[in-house]
Amino acid sequence: MKWIKRIFGGILIAIVVIVVSLFFLPADRIAQIAAEQIRTQTGRDVKITGDVSMTLWPVLGASVGGLEVGNAEWSRQGAMLTAKNAAVGIDALALLRGEISITNIEATSPTIRLESRKDGRASWQFTDASGEAVIETETAPSREVQAFSIKRLEITDATLIYDAEGSDLVSYSGVDLELDWPERLGHADISATLRPAGQDVDVQARIDGFAGFIAGQVQGVSANIAAGGGTLSLNGRASTAGDVAGKLALNLPNTDNFVTAVGLNALDLPSALGASMDLGADVTLTSDRRLSLRGMRVDLGGNAISGAADVSLNGVPQVNAQLSVGALDLTSATGGGSAGGGSSDAVNAGWSKARIDASGLAAFNGEIGLTATSIDLGTFKLGATRALIKNENSRIVFELREVQAYDGTVSGQFVMNNRNGLSVGGKIFANSISMKPLLGDAAGITRLNGSGDAEVSFLASGNSVQSIMNSMSGKGALKLGKGTIEGLDLNALMGNGKGSGGTTVFDSLVATFDMKDGNLRNDDLLFSLPNYEARGKGRVGLGAQDVDYVFTPTALRANSGQGLAIPVKVTGPWVDPKIRPDLKAVIDLNFSKEKERIEQRAREKVEQKLKEELGVSAQDGQSLEDAAKDKVEDKLKRELLKIFD
Known part of the structure; x- marks a missing residue:
């Protein structure tokens, strides 16, 4: 004790x-x-x-x-x-x-x-x-x-x-x-709150071997950033030099809310193309700000994409990627949704006047290889597609390398340029294309049915579908095999002069056209039929959605082998065009000789009547009309002289 x-x-x-x-x-x-x-x-x-x-x-x-x-x-x-x-x-x-x-x-x-x-x-x-x-x-x-x-x-x-x-x-x-x-x-736990744009950006991280980490060594890291209702997380390894590798997860219900919260400019990405985002990938980031994504899976708010990408983050992101998608919907970027496409509703209402926001074209530069089971461009619908997308300074080019569309194949380029206001253009080649669905999507025209080849080059500008269609310019050519024209029956037209309704079957169709200020003009349309041929010329209003066109079918064997032509005028809006024969042109084209003979007989009868009633006879080289005038003048002179008697 x-x-x-x-x-x-x-x-x-x-x-x-x-x-x-x-x-x-x-x-x-x-x-x-x-x-x-x-x-x-x-x-x-x-x-x-x-x-x-x-x-x-x-x-x-x-x-x-x-x-x-x-x-x-x-x-x-x-x-x-x-x-x-x-x-x-x-x-x-x-x-x-x-x-x-x-x-x-x-x-x-x-x-x-x-x-x-x-x-x-x-x-x-x-x-x-x-x-x-x-x-x-x-x-x-x-x-x-x-x-x-x-x-x-x-x-x-x-x-x-x-x-x-x-x-x-x-x-x-x-x-x-x-x-x-x-x-x-041992490890260190870090909690931080930053406010680069006035909103809280919360950072939580655990770093293994913290002493080595701050000395520049690569250490295990788990981190989570929460801002603007979205989260960014990483589980992997990192160093203070900026080297990062691991599993990346990004969940952004609203992309712009997140990027503005962390102090960046809003991207204004279209819906289904990044306005919201859910991403998972194996990520590698080097100290010189080069980002590599492998095994990437991302949902852009409707479009699901997988693939790999390399991105340079110095300045405007420079992207090199290979992506695979299912059904890709680009209508939010092209402005060609239901309000502005070629559907019957759009034709009834006219082209959409809604402003097209193409600011997302400035979000990146680079090249993206793309494969898709289908692509919806709003106005046009594509099937299985292999394409290369190049974007440089707000000018994006879609190189269509192998595209299934409208029962045929399409190749060429489609361009959107937003450097000085939005413009669109391109050059498209089509083989074995079904014209009815194509023209229906492009212009709401569903009367022409057939399969053939076409090419078109075009250029237009404006901040809405309406302004783009009203400024359309370019040229093209069309060549079809056997097909039909619905709403026009040449047999009935040639038989009784009533061609509205019914269907005309043709063997071939060829035409070239020019476009300017939203109007398509054609002067060399040629239909070939077994007993007929039909030529056409006129205007199709791409912007106004109207038509002013003349078909001239000719019955080759009629009129004693001389042929019988009955011009048909098609006028009015696309939704309800008027189709009627031009009777005056029918007479001028088919009965000119008979008309001259009838007119000659009428003149002869009139002359005979004048001779009998007025006692007028024409001198040599003088018409009966002039002789009658002379007769009347002589009579008036005699009557005036009686005043002085």
């Missing part, structure tokens, strides 16, 4: 000595110990200014009116850390053992400057006062290093400046940061 009392008495005396010693230890001395230890372990100048106050237990520490930690010798950006108010805590028991354990550092409204260089230097990689690295992860370092750790770092309302050589300067204000680092060679 005596020995027990002596032991407890000794412990009590030791505690009293410690407390008394700590109580009489000056606050500025504690601050100086902390400053010297930071200077020794980091190799950076440390300045403490302003008033100093002290705390005792369980954390021995000091609050200072000002703290400044110097930057790397090669830096030209000023101190690494400056704070007007700071507190540094030291583990009292460790201090009595001769160890320096900084338990916490707190700073309010500090400015933190971080820099990195392409040669691998970083301002957060510290050396001791002798110039040798002090952050070691080896179990047996080359020389004994005094134990050093910062268990907790808490910063409020900081200004964070990051300058990576070759990249844009990054600066954030209003940053709150917490670091929990319980073991020097």
Whole structure:
């Protein structure tokens, strides 16, 4: 019992000595110990200014009116850390053992400057006062290093400046940061809140081997960023040099909300093309900001895409990708949805006047190889497609390399250019295309049915489908085999002059056309039928959705082998055109000789009547009309002379 009392008495005396010693230890001395230890372990100048106050237990520490930690010798950006108010805590028991354990550092409204260089230097990689690295992860370092750790770092309302050589300067204000680092060679938990655009961007991360991480080593990392209702997460490996590899997940119910929350400009991506996004991929990011995505699976709000991509993130993203999709819907980008396509509703209402937002063309540059089971361009519908998409400075080119469409194949180019206002154009070649669905989608025309080849080059501009269709210009050619024209029966027309309704079957059709100011003009349409041929010329209003066209079918065997032509005028809107024979033209074309004979007989009868009634006879070289005029003049002269009798 005596020995027990002596032991407890000794412990009590030791505690009293410690407390008394700590109580009489000056606050500025504690601050100086902390400053010297930071200077020794980091190799950076440390300045403490302003008033100093002290705390005792369980954390021995000091609050200072000002703290400044110097930057790397090669830096030209000023101190690494400056704070007007700071507190540094030291583990009292460790201090009595001769160890320096900084338990916490707190700073309010500090400015933190971080820099990195392409040669691998970083301002957060510290050396001791002798110039040798002090952050070691080896179990047996080359020389004994005094134990050093910062268990907790808490910063409020900081200004964070990051300058990576070759990249844009990054600066954030209003940053709150917490670091929990319980073991020097263990993991660290980081919580941060940034407000680059006034909204909270919350960052949560766990970094394995944190001592090695801040020294530039690659360590295991799990991180999550939440902003604008969306999340970005990574599970993999990373280094402070900017090298990252692992599983990436991106869930953005509203892409613009996320990108604006993190301080970027809104992308204004169309719906189904990135306005919302759900992405998963194996990602590799290098320190020179080159991003590689493999095993990528992404839902763009309706369009599901898989594939691989390489992206350079210096400036406007430069993309090189190979993508595979199912049914690709591009109507939100082309503005050719149900309100502006070739459907009957669109034809009834006219072309859509809704503004087409093509600003998404500025989101990237590069090349994308694309395969799809189908593509909906709004106005046109494509089947299985293999294409190359090139975008440069808001001008995107769709190279159609192998496209199944309208029961045939299509090749060529389709271009959208938004550099100085939106324009569209291209040159398309079609083989064995079914004309009825094609013309129905393009112009709401469903009367012509047949399969053939076509080519068209076109150019138009405007910020709506209506303005584009009204400015359409270009040229083209069409060649069809056997087909039909619905709503026109040439047999009935040639038989009784009534051709409306019914169907005309033809053996071939050829035509060329020009387009200007939204009007298509054709002068050489030729139908070939077993007993007939039909020629056509006129105008089709692509912008106004109307037609003013004349078909002239000819019965080759009629009229004693001379042929019988009955021109048919097609006029009015596409939805309800009027089809009627031009009877005056029928007479002029088919009965010109009979008309001349009838007119001659009528003149002869009139002349005979004048001779009988007026006693008029024509002299040599004089018409009967002139003779009658002379007869009347003579009679008037005689009557006037009677006045003087």
